[in-house]
Amino acid sequence: MPSLRSRALSVALIAAGRRRRFASAEAVRSHVAASARRPASHLPPRSLGRVAEVSRTFVGAWPVYDASPRGSEPAAQVLFVHGGGYINELVRPHWSMIRMLVTQARARVVVPAYILAPRGTADRTVPVAADLLSGLIESGRDGDGGTVLLGDSAGAGLALAAAQRLRDRSGVQPSRIVLISPWIDVSMSHPDQAAIEAADPMLARPGLREAGRLYAGTLAADDPRVSPLHGSFAGLAPLTVFTGTRDVLSTDSRELLRRARADGVEVEFHEEAGLPHAYPLLPVPEGRAARERIVELIRTAADR
Template identity: 50%
Template sequence: MLDTVALPVLRGRSWTARDVRARVAAQAASPAVVRAPRWLGRFARHTVTAHAGWPVHQLTPPAGPSVGPAGPGSVTVLYLHGGGYIAEPVLWHWLLVARLARDVPARVVLPLYPLAGHSSAADVVPSTADLLDELLGETRAAGGRLVVMGDSAGGGLALASAQVARERGHRQPDRLVLVSPWLDVTMTHPDQPVIARRDHMLRLDGLAEAGRHYAGALDVADPLVSPLNGSLAGLAPLTVLCGTHDVLLTDSRRLAAGAAEAGVAVDYHEAPGLPHCYPLAPIPEAAAARTALVAACRADR
């Protein structure tokens, strides 16, 4: 039942390989123009800046400054949206970031990074690492806290960007929070075909095709594309949420085990019977997950 509820809510995630190719071609010919929902103002103050030519949306609590960290004890969340690297944020992403701005409270930074067909991991990951470092400098100077959060493909981008920051010798954020992260785009884990039978949202062939487009000239196993193949040592503490009816469950389990082995603190939540990106869906089980996200941002975990 939960899958049948979440599937139309988080629509657009069940592409076949053919659908993915058509979507990438359409985006390459005529990129979608993303506009924030008008109702955002009811939750938070909303401004738009830029980074590397990307639009960057910033949401802040109504009583706080419209841009920049608020000061000691403040929280900034760099949120990287999912969508298989081929789709822009949907309504449920906007709802989540608005809730985070209000409930943490936090400044939430949502970059609209270029999608496959316009860019690839070789460009997107280093540029996201640049933004991470820029925000970390701002928040630390103000005595605040930076959390990097991402769902699905955004979770993969979050982990890869943190790895690049580490390789550059730069500081880590205070926490990485990953929701149903896509961390290995090869889609070759032997357990995935079995899990796919109960995952009514994602298709193995569509994910593999999207991963190839995002990889561009890189091998799909390159750590910039599939960060599970990179070192997990020296990363920020992790909070990971996933459901067992998610074909990407294997990525979360491998990440939790590998991070713990590398000495990284892991707060791992595995929800029986729940689908991909369930914390974003308007279902009762998502409320506790969103409470966990807020707690992770506040350093309550």
């Protein structure tokens, strides 16, 4: 059973109308149009600079932030790929997670503010993410420790697609891939999703389908660059997956578990009853436990 705090948060999310953002295709198109007129900021909070050395470079048109522990060498590296349905920028919970990875895991965290849909489509975005991952792994070989690939929601989908592309290109993989509530099939066509959606306090299928369509661009929804669930899992790094049963995207996680294990990939799977989408980013006891596990995984990567 979920904690009292988790249940209260789900009620608060419903009351705040969080699902309205993805309630319809029109709602998503309206949001995208408003964001084009007045883009949201992806800048890190100033408070991060108190605990981390923060810098910014550009990879093509992408701003890429680099946060490292102050006063000490990083023990490991993390490529953190943020979620937001491919149409939203980094938000406070992402930066809170990044701060924790820097301070508790002593990790160097590289954070791309990738171009959002519809300007940023999978055919353009996945290769750049794969190049970033490749460069980070290479720098880790030069002494910066193991490399963990971490993403939430849409960012988890982009992260997985990048890992698949890198495997196909060179066979190289990070030490581990950690996926939080991964969105890895943008078609939203799983037969179990209708029942789960009724209890989901955050997400709804109509808006997700539209966001996925914008991200796909000219590609089909089942192209592995768009929906990496339809790609091969063979040869990927060990996977850790977090999902909750009140998340309409939990079907993606369960399908990933089945297909990855069938392809011989090690999967550590965490499914929390009654928890909503991306619960490891939320201020609830289950979220804290998930974050602590992620820190452990990064420390383990550092020891390899």
